[in-house]
Amino acid sequence: MENKLRELFVNKLEIIEIESPIIAPSKVFEASGHVEHFKEPMVECLKCKRKFRADHLLRENTKITASEAEKLSLEELKETIEKNNIRCPECGGTLGEPKYFLTMFKTTIGPYSDAVGYGRPEAAQGIFVEFRRLYDLARGKLPFGAMQIGHALRNEISPRQGLIRLREFTIIDLEFFFDPEEPNCFLLKNVGEEKLRLVLVENRLKGSEEPVEVTVKEALKKGYIKAEWQAVFMALAKNLLIELGVPAEKQRFIEKLPWEQAHYALQSFDQEVYVERWGWVEVSGHAYRTEYDLKRHMQFSGVDLRVFKEYEKPVEKEKTVIRPIMAKLGPAFKTEAAKVAEMLSRVDPEKVEDALKRKGWYMLGKYKILPEYIEVTHQKNVERGKRFIPHVVEPSFGSDRLVYVTLEYAYHIKDGRVILRFPRDIAPIQVCVYPLVSKDGLPEKAFKVYKMLVDEGFVVEYDEAGSIGRRYARADEVGIPLGITIDYETLKDDTVTIRDRDSWKQVRSVIGELPELLHKYFRKKIDFEDLGNPLKD
Structure with missing residues (x-):
């Protein structure tokens, strides 16, 4: 999954990938605004001492929506809890006064108790702190982007929903820097006609979450999306999810309401995917952060993070x-x-x-x-x-959530059998090699093919246990795209049968041509039918 995003952003768009520390001094997060703003309302049961997200309890026990609960003050939360007689979900005890809880993990750096640090709740701040070096690496030119894939930590009050909400997770943050006076995106021509399903603030305030379907160009022309780069990254994110198996009609971009908006953002959209158990789940966020972060880090560090722009004429x-x-x-x-x-x-x-x-x-x-x-x-x-502070748009992906939705949409039943239809370019195991039977020299020949493919860099499994039909079924269940069977014909002419996981079709191919063909196949340069001569069902 992470390599797929690297392919999209690092390889194709030449985004710079970096790695920064997971723990940073308090000053970094004071500058970013997280120490002040990264808090959630919490209540404690006076009887069993369990603690819960106050706004989540309201959503679970009243008709109040998530966005309505999010804008309530502590006093309003208290009044609503008392009015609806909401009790502890564990023991039925009385709930105490709501208070804010800082959802960053706090620690001390070194042996000094006053040297406070925090585990990063996002990977973005490491990029902003390193902006000056990254700008030099980009040869002092805008626009450019930097990306980081790594662990983030959030001290969630009561995490639930499995992979959807975790205290430690993998985040993919991309910060793209551009001149606000030259905001045009050269990639717009490639995605301008792509359609986006937008749930707009103006409609949400009226109580509707019906999406408006518009092209990227229309969304920009009508002012639905404020920055070209933001719109382009949203289109790329939509297409990424389609490649992961999520249909366009099961995706939407929901615009954040004013009180939902992150403290650093001028405009934000969450890319959501509909899943069977949880409904609409956020998989990526798209924020127009303007100059907020660089300006704040300038103020707190005293380091000039402005860039110089030369006029055409003095x-x-x-x-x-x-x-x-x-x-x-x-x-x-x-x-x-x-x-x-x-x-x-x-x-x-x-x-x-x-x-x-x-x-x-x-x-x-x-x-x-x-x-x-x-x-x-x-x-x-x-x-x-003149010198100025660049603006920033940020696409941010939750790697764990991407895996979750990919698994859900990959799950299929065919003739009573489970098939996990992973996209071939992200399948954890690419090929399974089988001898038709465990005798007559077939296992030895199959193992040679297995070893050859491993040496070529493929992720391969070898299986000779049970009937060939059961082995095919096992491979389908774990999402292996291709099965290669060594049979008696192989011993005569060095050809093998290649089986497709999804269609169950088969082709015959020469062993010596397998490495080149499979490399092309997993890079999506050729289709299954191009791997060999078709066999009749």
Whole structure:
């Protein structure tokens, strides 16, 4: 699964893949906003001391929806729990006061108790922290992207739903950096006519989750999606799920309501897949993070993360400059004069000049600045470019959830037999080799074929136990796309039978041609019928 995303993003789009630490200092997550915002409402049973997500209890015991529960304050959660007489689901005890619980794992770094760190709840922050190096690696040019596949940790209050909600899971975060003044995506021409099923905020606020089906170009033209790059990644994500076996009609992109929106996002869509047990399940998130993360890391680290953009032609601009007159600031502010001068160096000179013209003074915090305290000058400068903070769009995938939905949609029954129809390019086992019978030199010949394919890099299983029909059935159940049978004909002409898992069709092929044919087949360069001469049923 992870290699499939690498193929899509790293190999085809030349996205940079990195690996950063799972644990980072508290300062990183203070800058990202996670320490302040990454919290969930929790209640404790006063009797058995079990703890639960307060909003989840409301969803399970009332008609309140997930989005409605998410926007309730702690006081509103308390009132709703009491009004509906919601009790502990384990022992029936009374529930205590709701409070917020930080869902990041907290630790200390090294032997110092004050050196607080957190396990990362997402892989994105490692990319933002390394932005300057990544920008250099991209030869100082925008746009470019960086991706990270790795473990993330979330200290869930009461995780349920198996693979759907875990405390430790694999996340695939991709941060794509671009110039907001040049937001056009060169990939739009490839996916512009792809259709997306969008559940829009305006409809959700009216109580409807009926999707609107539009092309990518229409979604951008109508303003449903704010950034071209975001729309393109959504189209790529839709097609990825189709390749994993999920039909387009079983997918949707649901736009986040204002109170559901992550603290860093201007606009977000969750890509959801319908599964039999849980209903609509998020498999990827698509957020337009603007300059939020880089700007915050600049503020907290003091490192300039702006990039330089050269103008086509030099531009002459007039710049307003203010210079504190210490001979005036000293008598006026005495011991605080130096502090006032330093504060003046950080304000917008044009705002100061405008206030002095309109009111005759400018309030700098609690300090009243009069015209005689400063000297205002206007300088003409030739600018060859400017510095700015890039914007970011982020597609983020849950690897475990992708595996879950792939398993569900791969599960089929044919003539009373289970077939796991994994897409051939992600099947855990690619080929199973069988001797038709366990005698007459067939096992020895089959093992040579098995060894040859292993040496060629294929993931192969060897099976000679039981009847050939039972062996085929076992392979179908675990999703092995191809079966290669060595029979008595093989001993005569070095040909084998290749069986297709899904159709049960068979072809005859020469052993010496197998490596090249199978490499092409698993890379989707050829179809099953191209592997050899067809055999009659």
